[in-house]
Amino acid sequence: MLYEALCNYIAAAAVKGIAKRMGKYVIIAVIAIGVFAVSGVLIACMCYSQTTEEEIELAIKETKPDKLSVEQSGRLKVVADWCKKLNWFLKTQSWENSIPHLIVDDERKVMFCAIPKVASSNWKRTFIKALNITRNGSSDIRDVHAPGLLPDLRLYSKSEQEYRLRNYFKFMFVRHPMERLLSAYRNKIENKSVAIYKKDFGRHALMKVVNEKSPAELKRQSKKISFSEFTNTLTDPAYTLAHYNVHWKQYYKLCHPCFVKYDFVGKIESFEADLEYIRLKTGVDYRPSFQHHRRTTTPDVSREYFRALSNRTSRVLSQMYSLDMSLFQYDWRPKSL
Structure with missing residues (x-):
C-alpha cells in the first residue's frame, strides 16, 4: 500500500510540476524504487524463463521423433x-x-x-x-x-x-x-567348374547350362x-x-x-x-x-x-x-x- 501510494504521489507531483521543487530526494527515491521493482521483475522472469526452457527442451527431446525412428x-x-x-x-x-x-x-x-x-x-x-x-x-x-x-x-x-x-x-x-x-x-x-556347380546345386540348377554347352565341354566339365x-x-x-x-x-x-x-x-x-x-x-x-x-x-x-x-x-x-x-x-x- 505504501509503495502504491508513493508512486501515485510522485506521478501526481510530476504532472503538476512539483517534482522540480522537491529536489534531489524525490529523484533518488524514484530511482531506488524503480531499480528495486525492475530488478525483482527481471529476477523472477529469469528464473521462470530458465525453468521453462529446461522443461521445454526435455519435452521436445522426449516427444520429437528422431530421424532413425521416422x-x-x-x-x-x-x-x-x-x-x-x-x-x-x-x-x-x-x-x-x-x-x-x-x-x-x-x-x-x-x-x-x-x-x-x-x-x-x-x-x-x-x-x-x-x-x-x-x-x-x-x-x-x-x-x-x-x-x-x-x-x-x-x-x-x-x-x-x-x-x-x-x-x-x-x-x-x-x-x-x-x-x-x-x-x-x-x-x-x-570361377567354379560345371562339376562343382552340379555337385553343389544339383541337376536342376545345371539344366539351362547343360543345354547350352557342347558335349566336349560337358565331358571336360571345366567350363566356368x-x-x-x-x-x-x-x-x-x-x-x-x-x-x-x-x-x-x-x-x-x-x-x-x-x-x-x-x-x-x-x-x-x-x-x-x-x-x-x-x-x-x-x-x-x-x-x-x-x-x-x-x-x-x-x-x-x-x-x-x-x-x-x-x-x-x-x-x-x-x-x-x-x-x-x-x-x-x-x-x-x-x-x-
Whole structure:
C-alpha cells in the first residue's frame, strides 16, 4: 500500500510540476524504487524463463521423433501395407518356414532372422560370441553355419515359440535383391567348374547350362558358369521355385515378414545407422562386431555384370523378386546400375 501510494504521489507531483521543487530526494527515491521493482521483475522472469526452457527442451527431446525412428516407422508401415494387399496370396504360405532362420538370444530377449548374403556370417559370429558358444574349448569357430550351432526357434515348444514371437525384439536385415543375387553368384558359383556347380546345386540348377554347352565341354566339365548363364538358369521355367537355393531365395520366403511381426527391418545400405538404432532400442551394441565389415560387390562391379543380361532375363528376374522389392522399398535395379 505504501509503495502504491508513493508512486501515485510522485506521478501526481510530476504532472503538476512539483517534482522540480522537491529536489534531489524525490529523484533518488524514484530511482531506488524503480531499480528495486525492475530488478525483482527481471529476477523472477529469469528464473521462470530458465525453468521453462529446461522443461521445454526435455519435452521436445522426449516427444520429437528422431530421424532413425521416422525411417523405421516408414519401413514397417510399407511392409504392413503390402501384407494387407497380399493377404490372399499369403494364405498359401506358412510362417513356420522362417523358424530355422530365427536365431534366439534368451538372455537379451532378441531374435534375428539370418538371411544368407546379407552379412549373415558376421551376424552368426556376433551371436556365437554373445551366447558364449564354443567348440573344443574355443569360440573361434570356422563353420559358423554348422547345423545346430546356434539356437533357433525350432528348439522350443509351440507355446514357447509364441511367447518369444510376442515378447522378444525381432529384427532382420535386407539389401537390394539384385545385389544379393550377384553376391551369391560371385561367392558360390563364379570361377567354379560345371562339376562343382552340379555337385553343389544339383541337376536342376545345371539344366539351362547343360543345354547350352557342347558335349566336349560337358565331358571336360571345366567350363566356368557366367552370370548370364546362371541367371538364365534361374529364369528357366523348368527351374521351379522348389529348387531355389537359400542363397538366392526370396526374403519373404525366408523370414516371412507378413507372419512374423518384426520390430525392426535394417538395410545394408544404412548399416551403421541401423545398428545404432538397435542399440538405442535394446541396449545391445552389435557395432564392434562389424567394424571391419565391407561390401565386396560394389556398384561399379554390379554395373558390369548386369549389363550382360538380356532384356528377357532382366524382366523375369524383376518379376521373381518383385515382392521383396515392394516390401522393402527397392527399385528394380540398384540406382548405381
